[in-house]
Amino acid sequence: MEFKFEIMTDGSARLVKAEGKDKVVSLPDVWNDHPVTAIGEYAFYEQREMTRIRLPRSMKVIGDHAFAECRFLEQIEFPKGTERIDDYAFYNCTRLARVVLPGTLTHMGYGAFRNDSDLRDIHLYTVQGMESQINTILSDTNFELTVTFHYKDGNVSQLVFTDFFYEETANEEARQFNHKTYGSGSLYRNCISSTGIDYMKYDEIFELTIHRDEPTTVMDLALKRLSYPYELASQARRFYIDYLKSMGAQVLFYMVETKRWSLFSLLTEGEPLPKEMLDAGIEFGQKNQVPEFVSMLMQYKNVHYSSMKKTFDL
Incomplete structure (x- = not known):
């Protein structure tokens, strides 16, 4: 050239x-x-x-x-x-x-x-309070994208900004237009201002995201937030984990499909996962030839659902 x-x-x-x-x-x-x-x-x-x-x-x-x-x-x-x-x-x-x-x-x-x-993939090297550098890109897009913030102190945050779109319908009687928003992306974009990211506000939106966005999007957001828990409060962390566990075998299938089975440890806190969920995950992992994931699930299953020895009355 x-x-x-x-x-x-x-x-x-x-x-x-x-x-x-x-x-x-x-x-x-x-x-x-x-x-x-x-x-x-x-x-x-x-x-x-x-x-x-x-x-x-x-x-x-x-x-x-x-x-x-x-x-x-x-x-x-x-x-x-x-x-x-x-x-x-x-x-x-x-x-x-x-x-x-x-x-x-x-x-x-x-x-x-x-x-x-x-x-879909943006990396910004910045300091806390200066994240608004990304706002121009966010305001230009209504589709889903992931922004990874690399802070000078070594911390990393990875946030999903989900997609959204508006629909306008004419209300002839009132002589006005009714506006309806699909997706939670506009709310997430409002979490960044001239003073930086409001992480608490970002995490509070998640409950609404569960009802507005596709399950794969919601699982992706939760996994990324838990993987890079910068400024993540313990209550919000618990809510993300509880949601993922509530998805049952679907979250295990998603981990295999997106090659993120190493994140299984995020699901192991608290009450043991249901045996039926583990069995479905093991079968799916075997079908997709992911022995590492199958091994993790089997080890977890053996710890929490070890075979009971049969006893006989003599």
Whole structure:
């Protein structure tokens, strides 16, 4: 791929245009002894062959529409030091599934990731109280996505923001429209403000989510929240676990289908799981050839439902 650069007033270089049909692109860190710090407006516009790109380590700014309509781009990781992602920078990148954002980010432009329908996995490196950097993406999407917050103190939080949509029906007698919301996603998105994430509010929404969202979505949310229990109160933790256990064998099937059987230990607290639930899980694990999961269930079953020795009256 051929690159065209220009030198800016501060002595750094900005990529003006990229031309070619390479699938994997690596931008240079330096051009003619000038650090590459910016990608200009429309620089990669409609580069539909590109699936991956490595950005310069000195990158600071991604310009308007820089990667818009790059419909086969699968993931993007912004280097530490990136400060700005401008308006519509990744608009309509419909296959973009994973984004990694640095803690140095100070500006996220309008519609930066709008219409990126495959976007499900976002990682943000940040500090507590600064999580609102993600709000632009959340407000641009109504589909489900997972955001993993990596805090500077080493803590990690993984939150699911479920999908939602609105329906309007005309009420001719009242001469107004009635609004109905499906899904709990809008409520979860309101948990992040300019002061950070309200984790207590996030966990309180779960009871409503059980009734509004699909069981697979609810189980996924609960498992992720329990796996990364940052700011998770003991009462909320108990509620997540009780819900998962109430799903019976369905939660065991889900663990196998999503390859998360190592999380079975989350279900072992409190009262023993029903024998029928364990038997169904063992059968499902054997059918799907997951010996590790089957072994865990059998060990748990042997501890809590050991065979009773037969006794005979003489």
